[in-house]
Amino acid sequence: MKIKSLRMLKKNKIKEKILKIKDWRNPFTIDGKKLKLNDKFNRNWLHDWQVYKSYNLNKIIKLSVKLNSTKIINKMSLLEVGCNEGYLSINHLKMGLKSILGIDLKQEAVNRANLIKKYYNLKNIKFLKKNIETLNSKKKYEIVTANGLLYHLSDIIGTIEKISNLTKDILIISTFKHTDINLSRIGLPNFSFTRSSTLRLKVENINLPGNGYKPLVMVPSEKSIVKLIKNNGFKTLIRFYPYPRLKNAPIHDSNFGFYIAFKKKITLKNNFKVQKKFNFFKFEDQLVQL
Secondary structure: OHHHHHHHHHHHHHHHHHHHOOOOOOOOEEOOEEOOOOOOOOOOOHHHHHHHHHHHHHHHHHHHHHHHOOOOHHHOEEEEEOOOOOHHHHHHHOOOOOEEEEEEOOHHHHHHHHHHHHHOOOOOEEEEEOOOOOOOOOOOEEEEEEEOOHHHOOOHHHHHHHHHHHEEEEEEEEEEOEOOOOOHHHOOOOOOOOOOHHHOOOOOOOOOOOOOOOOOOOOOEHHHHHHHHHOOOOOEEEEEEEOOOOOOOOOOHHHEEEEEEEOOOOOOOOHHHHHHHOOOEEOOOOEEEO
8 A cells, every 4th residue: 555655646746747837739638638738829739730640650650560561560669859748659659669769859858758758657668868960879770750850950961861870661750841842831931951051940939849959940842851761771752641630720731741761662562452541641642662
């Protein structure tokens, strides 16, 4: 009884710390109640967007493992680059992955992720403060994810090269992108990514949880993403364009995409069956042999 009481006391203390935070970027629930958003820019759709993205990413991970067919999912490790508060990683854990590491360079975000981890007593998952742009690691992961990351990087080319070196089999990216024509639908100029520091768009409040650590956004073009993945040792790319249906959200299917990159060549033997099963995607230019 004493051990049980001590555990409850510890859990309640963690809960108190969680509830003191009033601006959670992700829709975690504590005792059945969703944590508060309180976004400074009145983006009330953010929690719905994270739920939508998490659902789709879990489907994509299952699909990519099935297509890669080298290991079963409970034998695979996953690295999430830019994990923020850990919401996506924690939802990926439910699929039975062997281990997950989430890294983020914001200590506050990592602290929040670890609070949730402790509250739910989650195993086989770690959250660490690491900067992917300067990370040196010899360990490789079967699956690496980078969601909402590319447009926060000052050196996208060098960072994707690092991420590729950490990837054994599968890289999954979700990102805002543009179609090499214009960015007017999301109010940004028509910039492809580049090493040049002149294409920095200082439009973000870096102190807002969930935003980048630098006040810049460089949105990659569709062609740039494909070329970048090809030049970093990946053999096949599958592209998906989803249709978000979120109230009051300035998000459109044309400026957001999911990308699965494989280190080996993948062939979709029956496109119709895959398309039918994953019918929440728009299958346009879905398979690209690099």
